[in-house]
Amino acid sequence: MQLHMPVALWFSLLAPLWLAAVQAQQFLQEPPAFIKPCLLKDSLSNDCLTANIESLFQHWRNGVPGLHGVGSLDPFRVGRLRIAQRVPPNVDVSVELRNMSTIGLSQAKILNSTTLLNSGQYTLGFHVHLTRINITSNYKLKGHVLLLNLNSAGILSADLDNLEFYVALRMRPQSAEGLVFMNVTAIKTDIVRIDKIRVNLTNLFGGNQELERSANELFNENWRVLFDVLRPVLTETFDAVLQDRFTKIFRYLPAKYLFEDFA
């Protein structure tokens, strides 16, 4: 006991330096037990890949073991987002979100997976279904929405029902340290279905509860209109977040763990 303490302390002090030094060549040393490598042939229903991706979402919901810089999936946290959108007459706002937390992503169901090989580049396509997503965040908002002039800061919460989206992931194999890794070159998502969005913004009118309630009612009655207006900027933001995450994961995970083709 007495011996272990100083050793542990010494290690915990040095570990960050050591990690920084080897960061560039760090990769997962052992294939995860819950993954079975799949063949990346051209396919309209790659069931093997579907099973792997669902497994990854569930097993790594608290983050990827050993990989720093990729936080948990459930809850999924984003420190800061800025969204500006101007589409007269309904929306002309700039919004800043801080400490955003999303619950429900680890429950993703992959409806199907397609794989396509084209001149050395792989395109993976997934239809993803989420029954329920909850988002909470601090917000700051300025501008106008549905004829309301707003300039407020408070808490935003939102529930999304039955979200289905298509995500296309483009990647190219690349060698590093005698192994092959996938370099993610593009990610594009497209929301194909959403049944309902409910939002609740606090403190919209300096604490006037009556005005706040009717504004939230207005947003919720017109959620489809607002969503359509905000869709491009939301999709873009989502793509950037996903691209960052997938790029880091594939740089860490040797391709052969996921794909039989690189064994």
Ligand SMILES: *[C@@H]1O[C@H](CO)[C@@H](O)[C@H](O)[C@H]1NC(C)=O
């Ligand atoms: C995948 O599933 C979605 C939703 O059910 C469907 O619209 C799409 O056509 C399917 N794609 C393939 C290639 O089967």
Ligand SMILES: *[C@@H]1O[C@H](CO)[C@@H](O)[C@H](O)[C@H]1NC(C)=O
């Ligand atoms: C975000 O969360 C951090 C840590 O939990 C906290 O220090 C910070 O004040 C929060 N920011 C806002 C805008 O609430």
Ligand SMILES: *[C@@H]1O[C@H](CO)[C@@H](O)[C@H](O)[C@H]1NC(C)=O
């Ligand atoms: C999302 O929030 C609703 C209430 O707003 C709640 O009923 C539901 O259980 C929440 N879902 C999750 C996954 O937290």
Ligand SMILES: *[C@@H]1O[C@H](CO)[C@@H](O)[C@H](O)[C@H]1NC(C)=O
């Ligand atoms: C991945 O590919 C892009 C362009 O195709 C290239 O600019 C980048 O350097 C590659 N990343 C790595 C880690 O090699």
Ligand SMILES: *[C@@H]1O[C@H](CO)[C@@H](O)[C@H](O)[C@H]1NC(C)=O
């Ligand atoms: C909106 O959120 C606030 C605080 O989070 C809560 O007190 C209020 O009941 C919510 N309103 C509705 C209509 O859900």
